[in-house]
Amino acid sequence: MYYDLVTELIGLVKLYEKESPNNGQDVYIFGQWLNEHLQKNGARTLEEPEWEGKSKGRSADSVINTSLVHLFRYAKLQAKSAIIDTEFSTPDDFIYLITLMSFGSMSKTALIKMNVHEKSAGIQIVNRLIKSGLVEQTGHSGDKRNKIIHITPKGTELLNQNMQNIRIATRNVTEPLTYQEKMDLIRLLSKLEDFHESKALV
Template sequence: MYYELINDLVTLVKQYEEGAGAADVKSFNTWLSLQLGSKTIDAHSEPEWSGKASGRSADSVINTSLVHLYRYAKSHAKTAIIESSFSTPDDFIYLINLVSLGSMTKTALIKLNVHEKSAGMQIVNRLINNGLVEQEAMENDKRNRMIHITANGRQLLNERMHEIRKASSRVTEPLNIQEKMDLIRLFSKLEDFHASKSKTELQTNI
């Protein structure tokens, strides 16, 4: 009878807990009111933005915001590597990919980070020279190399992870957990589209 309601409440409590909310009914009720209030906003209503009255498009606003957010994120990331052996934020991003996804070819690692080959090779070579990753020749493809993170690379990454996480949280700081989930879905949709389009264009040019 009330099973669906109970399931919905359990889901909301989990979301509230992930947001590090206080463990009392009053705080949960305040949070729930804000959540439910945000759902009443007309899904088809448009936000205001600078230049809208003079014809500036939503596409223009989104593209500009993405560029600005990238610069903010890059600035925060730089603070995470101050007084460390990392030269750029790309260094630790490559290492995080290797830890999360395992060893991979040099080509795959560069493509994963959406870098041009020349820029990606500079990053990989820098990591190799600093002893943070190592490369291994592939028997079936002598032109490519498998990249592995070294013990030194893991140690350096672990030493800086607290600062890296702090930098990441600063970028999304004003968003609640539901807004973060919504943003992940939207960004994933955009990334999947462009990754698929890029792959199709590459195959067409071969």
């Protein structure tokens, strides 16, 4: 038995409880706290990764930006494979429908903004979905110029019919990651998205 390790762990749990009384008994949050606590106290952290061009001065920012662009393209290829032989013209079609199904009807402006599209590109997608009968628009009660977009029964049915293929394509993008790695990645990506969204609102 690792009695010394258990004793040390109990001490760390007591310290965690004292420093973070509102975090509860979530193992993942405790793990984050423990990692930060060890780093603050001089514990050895993970070694810095290597990447192509590092020795010639290529920055971490460059690597991250390139990886995000590449991953977007990989995700797009997976999404295209999921809509072969369907009524969807592009992956954006089902992404807009998923947004409406998940968050409910919303203004055309809000729908386009939520999917981070330029207005002209977003309007083309919405108009294509309207023409296909997958969504419909109605006038906003307070502002007739701002249209509210609703998913139609046809849109819901088409989305449900293809959801399994969409889920498979989504899993393929994150295939090698463990559950813990996915949670870490969500945390980091959310931090980036929140930052850029706040900048876009200024």
